[in-house]
Amino acid sequence: EDQVTQSPEALRLQEGESSSLNCSYTVSGLRGLFWYRQDPGKGPEFLFTLYSAGEEKEKERLKATLTKKESFLHITAPKPEDSATYLCAVQDIVNTGNQFYFGTGTSLTVIP
Amino acid sequence: GAGVSQTPSNKVTEKGKYVELRCDPISGHTALYWYRQSLGQGPEFLIYFQGTGAADDSGLPNDRFFAVRPEGSVSTLKIQRTERGDSAVYLCASSLSTTGEQYFGPGTRLTVT
Numbered sequence A: 001e002d003q004v005t006q007s008p009e010a011l012r013l014q015e016g017e018s019s020s021l022n023c024s025y026t027v028s029g030l031r032g033l034f035w036y037r038q039d040p041g042k043g044p045e046f047l048f049t050l051y052s053a054g055e056e057k058e059k060e061r062l063k064a065t066l067t068k069k070e071s072f073l074h075i076t077a078p079k080p081e082d083s084a085t086y087l088c089a090v091q092d093i094v095n096t097g098n099q100f101y102f103g104t105g106t107s108l109t110v111i112p
Numbered sequence B: 001g002a003g004v005s006q007t008p009s010n011k012v013t014e015k016g017k018y019v020e021l022r023c024d025p026i027s028g029h030t031a032l033y034w035y036r037q038s039l040g041q042g043p044e045f046l047i048y049f050q051g052t053g054a055a056d057d058s059g060l061p062n063d064r065f066f067a068v069r070p071e072g073s074v075s076t077l078k079i080q081r082t083e084r085g086d087s088a089v090y091l092c093a094s095s096l097s098t099t100g101e102q103y104f105g106p107g108t109r110l111t112v113t
Helices: none
Strands: A003-007 A010-014 A019-026 A030-038 A045-050 A056-059 A062-066 A070-075 A084-092 A100-102 A106-111 B005-007 B010-013 B019-024 B031-037 B044-050 B053-056 B065-068 B075-079 B088-095 B108-112
Touching: A003 A084, A003 A100, A010 A019, A019 A030, A019 A084, A030 A070, A045 A056, A045 A062, A070 A084, A100 B044, B005 B088, B010 B019, B019 B088, B019 B108, B031 B075, B044 B065, B044 B075, B075 B088
Parallel strands: A010 A106, B010 B108
Antiparallel strands: A003 A019, A019 A070, A030 A045, A030 A084, A056 A062, A062 A070, A084 A100, A084 A106, B005 B019, B019 B075, B031 B044, B031 B088, B044 B053, B065 B075, B088 B108
């Protein structure tokens, strides 16, 4: 069964304090791994797609990496506006067609 | 351009009533997904459309839930005989294809009293 586990559940950082969020996944065949940001009361906002182990993508202070079992979202020198819940999702090319499985997210708070 | 829109933004209904939730996807996006999100959880897949047809409805919890997309654009999620356990945020997402990134609407918060 496809599974997505995110850790930690919650993370508090001082402004400028870099850290990483983890997304561990179990799929039969990975079609893609997706990172989203969700602000309170809003729908998720697309950040990155990763397709194969070793792939990396960057956007401003965020960098996503992928291995065969997990993905990391690295946040460098975060600012208060980076506070949000970060969700990852996977698509399994073998088992579940075009469904996306989401983790429960990491709630990030960046303190000024 | 315009993003995904969902109406209403909030819906309060009594147990046993029927509700319809509407999703207007990004123009040209052929794939449309419905999700349900409870507090502190990630979005849970309900159904997706490729064009007009429901390609996979395996996430619908029971036969009280039904969704349509008659012209391949706007979609409506219909819930009959609502129960308190149906209370959640219902999210809609669209994408150019079923393998690409999804763009989400703001959601409809459904409260069943």
